[in-house]
Amino acid sequence: MQFAQLHGNEALKASLTGMVDSGKMGHALLFVEEQGMGAIAYALALSQYINCKDRSGGDSCGVCNSCHKHGKLIHPDVHFVFPVAAVSSLGESEKKHPISDYFLDGFRTLMLSNPYFDEQDLFDALGLENKAGNISVHEARDIISKLSLKPYESEFKVMIIYLAEKMNAEASNKLLKLLEEPPEGTYFFLVCHKPDKLLPTILSRCQIIRLQPDTPEDICEILCREENADADRAMVAARISHGSYGSALKVLREEELSDEYASDIRSLLDAALEHNLTKLLAIAEALTTPGREKQRDFCVYAENYIRKIFMFANGVPQISFALQGEYQDLGRYAAQINKDFYSKALASLDTAISAIESNVNAKLIFVDLCNRFYIYI
Ligand SMILES: [Zn+2]
Incomplete structure (x- = not known):
């Protein structure tokens, strides 16, 4: 990944390459970003820049052997660490000490398709099954062992740690010495969203690189x-x-994706406003057809749509972030729906989401939801 492929943060790119060119870059950098800003892609572009033999104009060449391997995330001297968990897809011995290497395929697929991913995207791509991912002491041991070897192909070794704040205290303490005095030619690029969750001893060993928001x-x-x-x-x-x-x-x-949900929530509201129970039951039946994930997404979309109507009803459509194309329907609903509906409907949708997540029978969930809309509207 070249810097030219990344959006925005031009001053930051210049400062990073300038540090490399002048030999003033620290060996431990902490990239601080908001979710989805792509700091890991900047870390990778920096690794590619450091290792490229033919860099020019503030960027790597993009075509040499090292750049090529960086682009495919298969460079043997560039390592990725991220939070993982003991999931059912792992073998019995792997489950005892899960490390990032067991999840590299999912990580590579995500990073190559969208380097601006967020924490949830990562956990979904790794298949963490709603488990809390963390960077454990087993991972710290693996990092130490990898960095104790000489580089295979390059002059430098790079360890990129995504969501460094997910390192537990034991793992952090194990890496402290390495962060302070890494083997020669080793760089640590840490990425985090919540620097206040890092141990102060880790923070103090890193040079902070803060990504700036785009307009x-x-x-x-x-x-x-x-x-x-x-x-x-x-x-x-x-x-x-x-x-x-x-x-x-x-x-x-x-x-x-949600255009289909928009049509469903409008049908549901229209049938409730007409007090047409037959239509409502048909809608309830239709909502049970897709899988649980889509059922849940529909409920989340419906909550958002009802909040927008509420803002229209209260005379503040400008803060609803509604699309121009939605204004007419939202205004129409705001004029017809009674004022007690909103809080009750949102509570019913919350209940439906919990029930979906608990594997309650979908037909029961949606028949109950449609009945409530019929009563409350
Ligand atoms: Zn190159």
Whole structure:
């Protein structure tokens, strides 16, 4: 990955390459970002820059053997560590001490498809089965062992640790000495979202690199150009993402996926407003057809849609982040729905989400939900 492939943060790119060029880069860098800003991609681009023999113009060449292997995440001297857990797909002995190496395939697929991923995207890609991922002392031992060997192909070894705040105290303490005095030619690039969760002793050993948010205009422009996004939708996604390109991209993709949910929630509200129980039961039946994940996503979408109607009903549509195309329907619902509906409907949707997650029979969940909408509206 070259710096030129990364969005924004031009000053940061110049400062990183400048540090390398002048030989003033520390051996432990801590990249601090908000979710979805792509700090891990900056760390990788920096590793590629350090190891490229033909760099020029503030970037790696992108075509040499080292760059090629960086691009595929298969360079033998570049290691990735991230939080993992003992999941059922691992063998019995692997489960006892799960480490990142067992999950590299899922990690590579995610990183290569979207380097602006967030924590949840990572855990989904690794298949962590809703378990809390962490970086354990087993991983710390593996890091020490990997860094004790000489580099295979390059002059430098790079250890990229994503979500360093997920290192437990035992793992952190085990790595302290290595962070303070790493073997020659070794770099640590740590990425974290919550630096206050790191041990102060780790923080004090790192040079802090802070990623800056992009402007909504810049994010919108990139989404339109690279994702072929509709400008209205891209701008809404950019505005609610606090300068994180990855978050905006996620919002946009979820919006696109959610067109079907929009049609379902409108049918549900229309049938409830008509007090048409037959139609409501047919809708309940239809909502049970997709798998549990989509059932849950529908409920989350419905909650968001009802919040938007609530803001229209209270005369503040501008803070609902509704798309222009939604204004007419939201205004129509706001004029017809009674004011007690919102809190009761949101509570019912929360109950439905918990029930879906607890594997309650889907038909029971959605018939109950539709009945409640019928009564409350
Ligand atoms: Zn190169």
